[in-house]
Amino acid sequence: MIDPARFLEVCRAQGITFFTGVPDSLLKHLNTQIMATLPREQHVIAANEGAAAGVAIGHYLRTGAPAAVYLQNSGFGNLVNPLLSLADPDVYGIPMLLIVGWRGQPGVADEPQHVTQGRVMGPLLDAMELPWTVLPPEPAAAERCVAEAVSQAVAHCRPYVLMVEKGTFGEPSAAPPAAPPAGTALSREEALKALVDAVGPEPVIVSTTGMLSRELFEHRVARGESGERDFLTVGGMGHASAIALGVAMREPQREVWCFDGDGALLMHLGNLAVIADHAPDRFFHVVFNNGVHDSVGGQPTSIDRVDVAATARAVGYRYAASTAQIGSLAGEVATMRSYGGPALLELTVRPGSRPDLGRPTRTPAESKRAFMAALRRVTAAV
Numbered sequence: 001m002i003d004p005a006r007f008l009e010v011c012r013a014q015g016i017t018f019f020t021g022v023p024d025s026l027l028k029h030l031n032t033q034i035m036a037t038l039p040r041e042q043h044v045i046a047a048n049e050g051a052a053a054g055v056a057i058g059h060y061l062r063t064g065a066p067a068a069v070y071l072q073n074s075g076f077g078n079l080v081n082p083l084l085s086l087a088d089p090d091v092y093g094i095p096m097l098l099i100v101g102w103r104g105q106p107g108v109a110d111e112p113q114h115v116t117q118g119r120v121m122g123p124l125l126d127a128m129e130l131p132w133t134v135l136p137p138e139p140a141a142a143e144r145c146v147a148e149a150v151s152q153a154v155a156h157c158r159p160y161v162l163m164v165e166k167g168t169f170g171e172p173s174a175a176p177p178a179a180p181p182a183g184t185a186l187s188r189e190e191a192l193k194a195l196v197d198a199v200g201p202e203p204v205i206v207s208t209t210g211m212l213s214r215e216l217f218e219h220r221v222a223r224g225e226s227g228e229r230d231f232l233t234v235g236g237m238g239h240a241s242a243i244a245l246g247v248a249m250r251e252p253q254r255e256v257w258c259f260d261g262d263g264a265l266l267m268h269l270g271n272l273a274v275i276a277d278h279a280p281d282r283f284f285h286v287v288f289n290n291g292v293h294d295s296v297g298g299q300p301t302s303i304d305r306v307d308v309a310a311t312a313r314a315v316g317y318r319y320a321a322s323t324a325q326i327g328s329l330a331g332e333v334a335t336m337r338s339y340g341g342p343a344l345l346e347l348t349v350r351p352g353s354r355p356d357l358g359r360p361t362r363t364p365a366e367s368k369r370a371f372m373a374a375l376r377r378v379t380a381a382v
């Protein structure tokens with residue numbers, strides 16, 4: 001296994017002192033080391049993977065040195081565009097080191113949303129004419145690999161990709177971010193359960209990527225409910241609100257609620273303006289704001305700087321508010337309904353989840369069929 005501190009030293013020796021990216025569970029130990037040891041001038045947690053490539057391009061333009069961009073392969077699609085349209089040697093030719101967590105690697109069991117992305121990674125990189133290799137877990141081989149990758153990137157003015165398998169990085173020497181003491185705020189799961197109660201059984205719910213969807217699924221199972229009107233956005237982080245908009249525009253009889261995360265909201269913040277523009281009057285948006293990418297290790301998002309409710313109002317939501325109080329949820333839901341959609345509630349929660357949190361036991365295809373059938377039945381009945 002690679003010592004994350006040593007990895008950063010090796011990168012530094014190769015001239016890479018600047019890191020940017022979107023956190024990944026497979027890269028959690030490396031992310032922890034970066035966060036704990038690099039100053040903010042040398043590290044940007046980007047809103048999405050394409051933006052990280054943009055930051056890396058800007059860094060190179062000003063310094064002449066390549067940056068490192070880290071991500072989970074599920075976010076690779078977000079950076080195809082800046083890689084091919086800007087960094088490619090036939091365009092500007094920008095060297096950078098991409099460090100990509102390989103979920104769904106062939107031969108390693110993983111969730112359905114990672115299987116195809118994992119299987120096509122090699123052919124995809126080849127089709128994009130990106131040089132790539134698997135980062136070997138043995139420390140000496142890894143050091144040679146990083147040196148070769150950076151020298152290739154610099155020599156040919158192009159991105160070079162290191163694919164990182166599960167278990168490649170060992171424990172960081174630096175401490176992970178301190179968890180806030182329990183009891184200081186609502187947990188996401190408590191808030192979710194209370195909100196499901198407040199919203200009631202009728203609405204459609206589109207829930208965001210990561211643990212929130214897993215908590216929603218388990219809550220339905222625990223209550224013996226089918227959850228057939230829940231759409232779990234198991235992949236495609238940041239798209240839950242757009243999916244909810246698409247449903248809402250053809251679902252006039254029923255409320256559509258999007259249960260979002262702060263990282264996911266920021267990833268495609270432009271959706272807010274488009275939702276406000278189309279203004280489905282039964283569209284309700286709740287952002288579970290824990291300030292971090294909780295589902296992949298608790299790395300901070302930039303949401304601390306953002307007045308979420310003011311942002312929603314500024315782009316045209318009819319109503320937006322914030323709360324951290326479980327007791328006010330029923331009242332907030334009633335107020336949102338009285339204004340009509342689009343309306344948004346920011347729900348402040350603390351990071352963290354149950355260690356025994358499970359995963360959906362229905363396949364995505366089964367869930368899709370149940371969801372579509374449930375909505376069709378209702379439309380026919382109205």
Ligand SMILES: Cc1ncc(C[n+]2csc(CCOP(=O)(O)OP(=O)(O)O)c2C)c(N)n1
Nearest residue numbers: 074075210237261262263264292293294295
């Ligand atoms: C496009 C994309 N990038 C990265 C990931 C990996 N990923 C899954 S969940 C998650 C964090 C989500 O953070 P947030 O929306 O704040 O919700 P939280 O986990 O804090 O509840 C990340 C980065 C992904 N699934 N898709």
